[in-house]
Amino acid sequence: MEKLLHWSIANSQGDQQTRERVGQPDPKLLEQLFGTGPDEPTLMKESIVVITNPEADLENKLTAFDNFEMLIENMDNANNIENLKLWNPLLQLLESPETELRTCALSCMGTASQNNVKTQDDFLKYDGGLQKIIKLASDVNEPAEVRTKALYALSNLIRNHPASSEVFCKLHGLEIIPPIIHDAKANNKLKMRAISLLSAFLTSTSINETLMDLLRKEGIVESTIDCLIVSSDVYIADRVLNILAQMVTAKVQFTDGEKQKLQAGMQNIEPEKDRLNEDDLQTVKYVL
Known part of the structure; x- marks a missing residue:
């Protein structure tokens, strides 16, 4: 930049000797400064x-x-x-x-x-x-x-x-979620992305009993609740609570088996309750 300044001054003053001593400025720098590049x-x-x-x-x-x-x-x-x-x-x-x-x-x-x-x-x-x-x-x-x-x-x-x-x-994309959640070798970042994928899917469809039947068929509901039981990551637990809270708010009915697992999951995350979304926590507790 200093070289460009000296060159500019010499050029404006017609100082050929200084221009030769300083030399030509970097063409790429000129492109960046004057917007003459691609x-x-x-x-x-x-x-x-x-x-x-x-x-x-x-x-x-x-x-x-x-x-x-x-x-x-x-x-x-x-x-x-x-x-x-x-x-x-x-x-x-x-x-x-x-x-x-x-x-x-x-x-x-x-x-x-x-x-x-x-x-x-x-x-x-x-x-x-x-x-x-x-x-x-x-x-x-x-x-x-x-x-x-x-x-x-x-x-x-x-x-x-x-x-x-x-x-x-239709491409059975939902099927990729449960194996990742249940994979003991999968890191938390990968599991979080799998949960985020489920969350993204729910933004584009109505949560009703028909959808819940599909999610149960693909093992999604069970594996999502399992996250509360097996995961020690508070961020994963928080995201799962949000998904479950959406289901509760949509007035879907959980089975007795799902409620039992949910009860175990809620007990597991109890020590972290102050770090979780309070509204989602209370909404999920409502079904127990």
Whole structure:
């Protein structure tokens, strides 16, 4: 920056000797300062070119992915993924042999679709897109970071989006939740993402006895209550309480077996009650 200042002063004063001594400023710095560089859609395309270039090394690909995700945090840029025809290369990256690239692709899908109906609509046009993500989320052979980002992407793709949630349900997406919750080897972050996925699904459907029958069939209700019994994570317990409170508020009927498990779960989290949402806690206690 100091070099640029000296060059600017010398240039304005016509001081050729000083200009030669200081030298030309960095073109990239001039682009940043005066906005003469590529626009953001171009930068997005350039990032994907690097990411999909078989000659680029992994470090450069990951840097390009960081830049791409930073750009699509802007909703207009996220919506441009469709306009620039970048969904297909992103979906193809879900099959990359590099764990980091699969993780980054999933993260970008989740970031782009967060609270963004147009991007959710756009993604749904791609046959097999949700199915690929569901497969990664459910695959116990995938690293935890891949599965966690897959759950993150799924949650944002279906939240408050009935059409995506319907496809997700038809693809048996709900089936991936109970095994994660019951997996003793799964870390709390992965389990939290699974619970968040259930929460996202509930935003797009009416909670009634028909839904409860479906959730029971998939083992969702039992595994959700089990979280209160087996989990020592207060954040997971708090999220589960919120889901259960929604069910209670919707006036669904819990079975005797569910109530017994719920009673055990409530006793287990009693020592942490001051750290839990009081309204949800009292609402769930109402059914006992």
